[in-house]
Amino acid sequence: MKKTKIISMILAVALAVGGCSAFNGDKKEEKASDTKKTYSEKIQLAIQKPSTISPITNTDESVLNVLNLVYDGLFELNKNYNAIPKLVKNSKMSSDGKQMDIVLKDAKWHDGNPVTADDVAFTVSSIRSNKTSPYNYMVQNISDVIVNGEKNLTIKFKNNAAFAKENLTFPIISKVQLSGKDINNVDANKVGNGVYKIASYSDREGISLEVNKDYYGDIPKSAMNINVNIVPNEDAVVSTVEALESDMVKADSDNLSRFQNSRFDIKSYEGRDYDAVIINQSNPLLANANFRKAIVSAINRTAIIENGYMGHVHSVNIPINSKSKYYESSIKNMEYSTENAEKYMKEIKINKKDKIKETQVNATNKPNNKVNSSSGNNKINSSNKPSSSGNSGGASNNTGTSDSSGSDANQAPSGGDSGAQNGGNSNAGSSSGGESAGNGAARIIDSSEETRNIVYSTDEDKEEFEKIADENTDSVIATNLVRTANNTKENANNQNNNAANNNQNSNNQNKNTTQNKNDADNKKPKKEENPYYTEKEIKTMINSITLKIIVNRENSERVKSANMISENLKAVGIKSEVVLLDSLGMQKSLANRSYDLAVTGWQISSIPNITEIMKSICPNDVGLNERLGKIQGATSEEDIKKIYADIEKYCIDNALFISIGVKDNYMIINKRLKTDLYMNDYNQYRGIEMVTPSK
Numbered sequence: 001m002k003k004t005k006i007i008s009m010i011l012a013v014a015l016a017v018g019g020c021s022a023f024n025g026d027k028k029e030e031k032a033s034d035t036k037k038t039y040s041e042k043i044q045l046a047i048q049k050p051s052t053i054s055p056i057t058n059t060d061e062s063v064l065n066v067l068n069l070v071y072d073g074l075f076e077l078n079k080n081y082n083a084i085p086k087l088v089k090n091s092k093m094s095s096d097g098k099q100m101d102i103v104l105k106d107a108k109w110h111d112g113n114p115v116t117a118d119d120v121a122f123t124v125s126s127i128r129s130n131k132t133s134p135y136n137y138m139v140q141n142i143s144d145v146i147v148n149g150e151k152n153l154t155i156k157f158k159n160n161a162a163f164a165k166e167n168l169t170f171p172i173i174s175k176v177q178l179s180g181k182d183i184n185n186v187d188a189n190k191v192g193n194g195v196y197k198i199a200s201y202s203d204r205e206g207i208s209l210e211v212n213k214d215y216y217g218d219i220p221k222s223a224m225n226i227n228v229n230i231v232p233n234e235d236a237v238v239s240t241v242e243a244l245e246s247d248m249v250k251a252d253s254d255n256l257s258r259f260q261n262s263r264f265d266i267k268s269y270e271g272r273d274y275d276a277v278i279i280n281q282s283n284p285l286l287a288n289a290n291f292r293k294a295i296v297s298a299i300n301r302t303a304i305i306e307n308g309y310m311g312h313v314h315s316v317n318i319p320i321n322s323k324s325k326y327y328e329s330s331i332k333n334m335e336y337s338t339e340n341a342e343k344y345m346k347e348i349k350i351n352k353k354d355k356i357k358e359t360q361v362n363a364t365n366k367p368n369n370k371v372n373s374s375s376g377n378n379k380i381n382s383s384n385k386p387s388s389s390g391n392s393g394g395a396s397n398n399t400g401t402s403d404s405s406g407s408d409a410n411q412a413p414s415g416g417d418s419g420a421q422n423g424g425n426s427n428a429g430s431s432s433g434g435e436s437a438g439n440g441a442a443r444i445i446d447s448s449e450e451t452r453n454i455v456y457s458t459d460e461d462k463e464e465f466e467k468i469a470d471e472n473t474d475s476v477i478a479t480n481l482v483r484t485a486n487n488t489k490e491n492a493n494n495q496n497n498n499a500a501n502n503n504q505n506s507n508n509q510n511k512n513t514t515q516n517k518n519d520a521d522n523k524k525p526k527k528e529e530n531p532y533y534t535e536k537e538i539k540t541m542i543n544s545i546t547l548k549i550i551v552n553r554e555n556s557e558r559v560k561s562a563n564m565i566s567e568n569l570k571a572v573g574i575k576s577e578v579v580l581l582d583s584l585g586m587q588k589s590l591a592n593r594s595y596d597l598a599v600t601g602w603q604i605s606s607i608p609n610i611t612e613i614m615k616s617i618c619p620n621d622v623g624l625n626e627r628l629g630k631i632q633g634a635t636s637e638e639d640i641k642k643i644y645a646d647i648e649k650y651c652i653d654n655a656l657f658i659s660i661g662v663k664d665n666y667m668i669i670n671k672r673l674k675t676d677l678y679m680n681d682y683n684q685y686r687g688i689e690m691v692t693p694s695k
Contacts, residue, residue: 042227043673043691046237046246049203049230052184055171055192056126056133062237065250065684066228069209070192071171074102074120077606079269079678079686080323083165087115087172087193089151097160097635100168104151107216109174110190110197117153121145122175124155126183135170138607142167162634166607169682195219195689196226206230211689223689247670250684253312253557259668268312271665271681272604274319275309275558277565277658278617282593284354285541292655293334294344295597298572299565299658300336308561312664317648319604319613321662325637326608328645333652333659341572345542350533358545359596361579361589546575547596550589553580558599561660565597604662606682610644618656 047062055071058064076086085091089103107115124145127133141161146154157164177188190198195217196209207228211219229246231237240246242258251259251266259266279295281287305313314322317333334340350356533541547569551562562578569576576597581589589595602613611628618624627647634640651657667684669675674694679686 040672040693042225043688044227044229044245044247045685046229046231046240046249047207048233048237053186053189053198053201054173054184055189056123056135056173057130057183059132059134062234066207066209067171067192068194068683069196069226069685069688070194070198071173072107072192072194073171074168075165076169076686077166077680077682079680080325081270081272081321081604081606081608081680082323082325083169086169091165093161093164093636095635097162097164098157100155100157100161100164102153102155104153105216106151107193108214109176109193110212111174111177112214113174113176114150115172115193116150116175117145117147118150119172119175120153121147122179123170123172126173126178127170130183138167138170160633160635162631162636162640163607163609169606195223199225203230219689222692224691224693226688241668241670244670247673248675248685249668251666251668253666256666263671265669265671265675267667267669267675267677268664269667269679269681270314270321270323271663272321273601273663273665274316274604274613275313275561275599275601275660275663276319276617277660278598278600279655279657280359280593280596280598281618281620283356283359283596284350285356285545286596287354288348288350289654290344290347290349294341294348294572295569295574296334296655296658297337297341297344298574299568301333301658301660302336304561304564305661308564309557309660309663313661314664315659315661317652317659318644319602319610319617319659320608320644321604324608326640326644328641328648331645331648331652334655338572345539345572346535348535348538350538350541351531352533353531356541356545359548359594361548361550361581361594542574546577548579548594549576549597549599550579550581550586550595551599552583552586554583557663558601562599565599601663610647614647618651621654621656623650623654624656 045066047066048060050058050060050063052058053063053067055064055067058067072086074086074088075083078084087104087107089105091103092101094100102117102120104115104117104120109115124139124142127135127139128142130136141157141159142155143158144156146156148154155164155168161167172193174188174191174193177191178185181188186201190201192198195212195215197212199208199210201207207230209226209228211223211225213219229240231240237246238249238251238255238258241249241264244263256266277299279286279292281292285291301315305311305315316322316327317331318327320327322329549562549566551558553559559578559580566576566578579595586598586600590598590600602616604613609631611631614624614628624647627643627650630643631640634643651659665681667677667679669677672694674692676690677685677687
């Protein structure tokens with residue numbers, strides 16, 4: 001009986017345990033199913049933890065791309081970086097370029113209130129009062145926003161505003177929600193006017209975005225909601241896509257290898273990183289237009305783009321996007337031709353007053369900066385001071401570049417001329433130890449009692465003095481005796497001088513006769529000396545120097561291109577060497593202009609004004625600066641296009657620099673989604689409402 005009870009109890013426990021296990025298993029399976037369902041029905045994104053969700057104060061790129069889905073601006077940049085209307089129904093610019101009249105679309109905030117002209121005026125005021133806003137520069141030229149009604153307004157500008165539309169791409173915020181509140185108030189900033197609205201937000205759960213059914217624009221019925229996970233940093237944003245926890249992310253060329261498999265699509269699009277080869281015209285040889293033309297003709301830009309940048313560059317002649325409405329693509333660059341390069345070499349003219357020296361690179365304190373020399377064996381100055389020889393002074397680029405970049409350059413500090421260091425002893429030529437050469441010169445003799453200046457006319461005097469000094473212990477007597485001897489010699493010298501004077505008079509008469517003859521000869525016209533070096537002398541100079549091509553060692557595309565440039569130059573008899581620098585070394589060398597050629601880059605602004613980049617590329621060209629000055633006075637888009645075409649042609653005709661182009665960026669997308677995005681670098685998820693699940 002006891003045995004039966006024990007067995008029954010064991011079975012009961014087993015059933016209970018089995019039942020619990022089955023129940024828990026169902027629970028886990030159900031939860032996993034819900035997660036999978038949520039994942040498949042929503043687009044998954046990731047951002048690093050926001051410091052704010054205010055669209056006008058946020059500076060984090062990953063957060064910006066999400067906020068761009070929640071907030072619209074008056075205008076937006078399309079995939080070609082041209083400004084097109086967003087909240088604006090229509091607009092009209094005044095003939096003087098100082099006023100724009102705007103009519104708004106019938107858009108609504110996510111709380112149901114209409115988007116009004118008051119909201120635009122409030123946004124401009126809020127951005128202006130927040131100096132750290134990334135959009136602050138866009139409102140600096142706005143003098144006033146006049147509200148003419150709920151949907152009508154006039155924006156007045158201080159100066160001509162040819163780029164008015166591009167400057168009005170900042171997000172518009174709600175006056176009703178934020179007036180009188182902290183600009184970073186979380187709840188107030190949850191209310192936007194874009195294609196997506198914030199359904200929920202927390203640091204732990206992330207952000208849930210729902211399609212805005214009341215959006216003023218067209219939205220496909222298939223538009224998917226979005227789940228945004230919050231991760232610690234930018235690296236984690238990329239890693240979540242690799243781990244299939246997020247569906248898309250922007251990646252640079254260094255990260256592409258992580259996603260080159262069957263699970264991902266890699267879509268390229270034109271970015272805003274612009275690369276070029278700048279030419280240092282503070283070097284008198286490079287200041288010569290024909291020598292620059294020889295260099296430009298010798299360099300195969302097509303091969304550099306295809307092999308150095310693997311084809312992921314949009315070729316342009318000036319720093320602007322290739323399909324910008326301001327760019328004239330019909331203007332052709334100087335063709336690659338070794339024959340033309342050699343022809344230009346023969347046409348070089350350099351004034352003899354311009355001293356040609358080899359440039360010394362102002363590198364960093366890191367060793368082994370010089371590599372891949374095509375010829376020559378020059379040393380690199382590894383100090384942080386400007387080189388004492390060569391052309392190491394002048395202005396530089398900004399960059400920053402990207403290495404700015406980069407820039408690199410980038411971008412661009414400015415530097416002054418560096419003075420030459422003294423090559424020798426400052427006391428060279430002065431006598432050492434009080435001695436100097438020549439008969440009758442003074443010599444100092446030290447004595448414990450006194451110091452006397454003794455003059456020896458001849459060696460015999462010295463012997464006589466020593467003989468008398470030996471016979472007489474009184475040094476004064478010895479001194480008097482030698483003075484007597486000197487007086488005797490002086491009388492003899494005077495007689496010799498009289499004879500010499502007679503000879504001099506005779507010589508003067510002869511000189512007068514010769515001078516009269518020379519004066520007559522001087523009246524004849526003289527043949528002018530050629531102020532320029534001969535072709536042979538120039539060729540010798542070019543053969544004697546090695547051009548320095550500096551490049552950021554951390555940018556593999558630019559390093560590869562620099563080596564290709566060096567080989568191209570070698571083919572036409574121009575010696576060069578590639579000097580690899582770190583970012584700091586690039587900045588210093590660019591600032592001090594201690595280079596001949598530099599492969600570097602900049603980041604194009606959302607406002608396509610090329611003035612600053614062009615000034616950093618070629619700071620002292622009078623013709624270029626004159627043309628750049630016209631941009632400020634432009635009153636229309638057509639004016640800008642004409643000015644840019646003129647600048648483009650001028651730069652090519654004078655071979656001011658070698659433009660490579662605008663590089664591609666990359667969007668990594670999980671293949672579970674079918675995408676046809678039309679993004680740009682300022683709005684990487686632009687068009688995400690068009691995404692659908694793959695079948």
